[in-house]
Amino acid sequence: MTQSLLEKASQYIVGGVNSPVRAFTGVGGEPLFVESAQGSRIHASDGRAYIDYVGSWGPMIGGHSRPEVIEAVQRAATRGLSFGAPTEVETEMAKRICEIVPSIERVRMVNSGTEATMTAIRLARGYTGRDRVVKFEGHYHGHSDSLLVKAGSGALTQGVPNSPGVPAGLAELTMTLPFNDLDSVRAAFREKGDEIACIIVEPVAGNMNCVPPIAGFLEGLKEICAEHGAILIFDEVMTGFRLAPGGAQQWAGVTPDVTTLGKVVGGGMPVGAVGGRREIMEHLSPLGPVYQAGTLSGNPLGMAAGLAMMDIISEPGFHQGLEDSTRRLCSGLKLAADDAGIPLSINQVPGMFGLFFTKEEPVERFSQVQACDIDRFKRFFHGMLEQGIYLAPSAFEAGFLSSAHSDEDIDSTVDAARQVFTRLA
Ligand SMILES: Cc1ncc(COP(=O)(O)O)c(C=O)c1O
């Protein structure tokens, strides 16, 4: 019997994958192995093309293999791959980030979203001289120790939101609260306010499926932080440059002290960033005592790809197009589900969506997400895959659109869903 690609990979790679969600343990079956991708489609080793709503988990906001990005990386590569010394392109990138996200006055480039959030909370702790961190249940901020507590995304999908290996003494300093519940935040600050360094929040949760903030929630976090001298960190690794050019903070009209970025900022290369108010950021080395470093940080290929991506998202009408496509997809899916008598609740923000097999509407809380019909989601996922539609392989991940998704792509996705819904009843 011939071995599958997953079986071959599993002989050398732990679980056959280099990041858990893509193993398909959240939906069963074997993952697609991708050979190439173009525009809205990925081309898999089974010879089929799939309309892709994962988009590499966010970075491919302009569609796959954008020539501008590829050419920028090729040009940069001819000049050298890494120098471990400053380059002008890093200044260009930092300037661009500060212009697009006005709350960022100073920035530090890193190599992933995980590094960005890890640095942000160390900075908040160093700046305030306090140790406790507040995060929200089902939110995912990468896999650093302090943040792998009641975490979303793969940690939730795999059933290990509190990872073994995180020292209990450290996890104890991470206070996890329900998202969209300001009363519990107020209560936590009443009790421990003078020990809390920061609140870190996904301004739109995208790692417990997609759950936007309720009216007043982000504003309330800002007020509470200001009152207690804590730092408000928006983890915009997923939402940055997506919901609006200036990310969720522009979309929601709420300005954090510190912002973390990843995904889109690197145009598909491994890049992250942490930025914020100058006074806070200058606590980082070499100006301040809070240490942070990276051999490959500010890598010229990553900067070139990221800058080309910044040009793409700055094109007039880019975000309006993304919002229109998201609305078209979500309203089409909702109508198709209603016609088939399938209870489906949909959350959407520009370029991101969440499908919940539940009668409850709207879905605003982690407890509601957990109560959804996961088995029905799995059958939906596989039905859609058969029809050539690639959705995130977990009920706890958001879907992503790109500017390459045409109306025809969206309409054929809705047609496919219409067929699949009839088999889900
Ligand atoms: C909101 C958020 N923060 C942080 C991370 C971590 O980023 P990375 O996977 O690049 O380490 C992710 C994604 O994984 C994310 O979605």
Ligand SMILES: N[C@H](C=O)CCC(=O)O
């Ligand atoms: N939800 C995660 C990123 O946003 C999924 C990516 C991964 O863990 O591989």
